Amino acid sequence: MFSFILLAQDAQLDKKKKELEKIRSELQQLEDELTAKSKKERLTYESYNNLNRQSHLISKLISKLQKEENIKQTQIENIRKEISQIESEIESIKNNYAKYVAAIYKYGKTSELESIIDAHSFNQAFLRIKYLREFSNRRKLDIERLQENKVKLSDAKLMLSIELEEKRKLKEIKESEITQLNKRLDNEKKLLAVLRKDKSNISKKLNDRKKAEIQIRNLISKVIEESEKKKEMIASTDKKVTDKKVINNEAEYDIDLSTKNFASFSEMKGSMIWPVTKGKIITAFGEQRNPKLNTVTVSYGIDILAHGELSVKVVADGVVSAVEWLPGYGTVIIISHKGGYKTVYGHLAEVYVNEGDRLNTGGLIGKVGESFEGNVLHFQIWNGRQSVNPENWLRK
Template identity: 30%
Template sequence: MGLSFAKKYCMFLLALLVLTGATYEEILLDKKKQADNIERDIIESKSGITKITTRTAIINQQIDSVESAVNSINSFLKNYENESYMTPDQIAIETNMIIYLAEDVERIQQSFKNKVISLYKHGENYELELLLSSKTPNEYLRRNQYLQKFSQNRKKELRDLKAKKFILEEKRKMLTLSTSSQRFYVESKRNERSLLESRLKELRTLKSNTESESSLLAGRVTRYEDQLNNIRNFINNFESNRENFNESKYNRINYESTDLTQLKGNINLPIDLGLISTNFGNISDNKTLAISLNNGVDFSIARNSKVYAIADGTVSIVGDIPFYGRVIIISHSSGFRSVYASLNEVNVKAGDVIRLNQVIGKTGETLEGQTMHFELWQNSTPVNPREWLRF
């Protein structure tokens, strides 16, 4: 969300303040609560990303380990693709090959050991120190490329070492087995490979799901940061325009009549702060420019604020509805129904008899931010809440 839109959004909300029944301090306090909520959400989401990153690293290690095991078994099984097993002459040749392979394993192992000793002598932070001691950006890049290549080579040597050690051990085992036992052993390795391939598939699926979860959290952080930026801009503009704000303390009233047609313009707000962020009727999406119909109004209010019943009635619906989130619908006399949506908490159930000003739930949020959506219907027609509510 660009800065220009954020400014327009803030000025739009400021323009609506003249219609609210709230004090300067109440509005400022609510906005600061919203900011605090978002900051906690950002910290929680970033913590989630960190945990996922750690989990992904563990999964990658497991994938590398299983892939290495599969490749090693494949290398071993290549010698038995045609169900041909060693004759006495081949056993003699294989024995000599094992001696050469053992020497090769020892050479790779010693080379790897020398590099580990070298790194140990330089200390754990040697690679970082090498980068930080670069005198020019070009030198930094060269050293970084060298270290990356060095790290890749170490991993490759370690994989080669493990693979050759595995084949060496397997060939030694095969020399001790009879032909029939060799067949059985090879078949067991094929079964082991199948199990490892199934495990590899599971790990890759798990990695894909984990990466998707991380992307989701990253998108959430971006959205929260945009919301936080908008709220901070609003607070700055609101404080700058303090002298232009005519405040009034909102007092919830009691009315004896249950006929809402007689209360038009005097019905209590469903929340304690009547700051409208989206009006009734046609609304335009600032990004897509698409036009949609809003059957109610959206109030900008901190999450977990109290939600009140606007009149006596009976709860007809409680549940989750697409695009509305968690919803309470109350039926009133004279064919009226009130709709309370985007809730974080619900304190009633279908069939409950509700009284005026009873706390029925708490506000929640949507992708646009912390909000509470409210609608008022007369029979099958939505009416403009701003014409019926007392601000």
């Protein structure tokens, strides 16, 4: 049993290792690019994007490692419960056998011949022999069960030691990555202080944001298409077929995007919680003119300057559909809600969730990052493929 579980876990572990290796490979490439730059080149907006993307990848790595650690903890708890049940059953068998031995010592072991001689009738003799044989068989079964449970217990304890060691390694790697993340965030902060002095960098950021708005729209469309594709596949597949591999091969990524069990999103209009505890809107929805740079941009959402607590909360029940990095917005999370609604959270310094995670209203998804304007969260609401004004939804 445990060997089968280990094989299944090994297959899953290989897949997850490949995911982590891909992130680490991309990280190394970015580090090499930054190292190759001169001291002057490292003080540019392009270098800031490089550092910001590195922070995004490390944060994503930490989130995946944390998820693995949580899974390991659940497995450890389940194994401990199983060990406790096996030990309890072993103790019960031992107690029953002890009673049997004590009875033999006290009254002696009755043979079948003695049962026939002492019996008052043929029927009584027959029943006594039948009972003795059944009792003897139960004792043999008890011994077999005892041996089986001892093997199970040994396997479970071995499994527990493996899981504990795996968890220890995961925690060690995660803590190392957290140190690296804090180091890069500190470097970002120092570089931002230099870049803010040059107006041309703000212009570059605005250009990046224009491109990012298009990329967000494309991401929203991709999530909708994936959701529709899965619905069609489920509808066209016979209910008895449960082979997930069929779906996985055709769909681009294996995420459960169903939202039917979530609370209504549309009913929250005007009473929705804010994604940050304290904040002020500094960029409104729609067309925006920058008098300093004499430029006009269109914002599909709002920018909220966060004060004090920088944790970001999901505004409604939903499923994490995408965790991406976009120039101009940094780490971006897209969450799908009931009724075809989506929310977008940009400018995140840390990420606490993974694609596919199902969240309740108010659940923490990340932390606001620092940008040119300060600790600013970019927040959008989409109804299908149409962006809507978040100010009409958030509670006043």
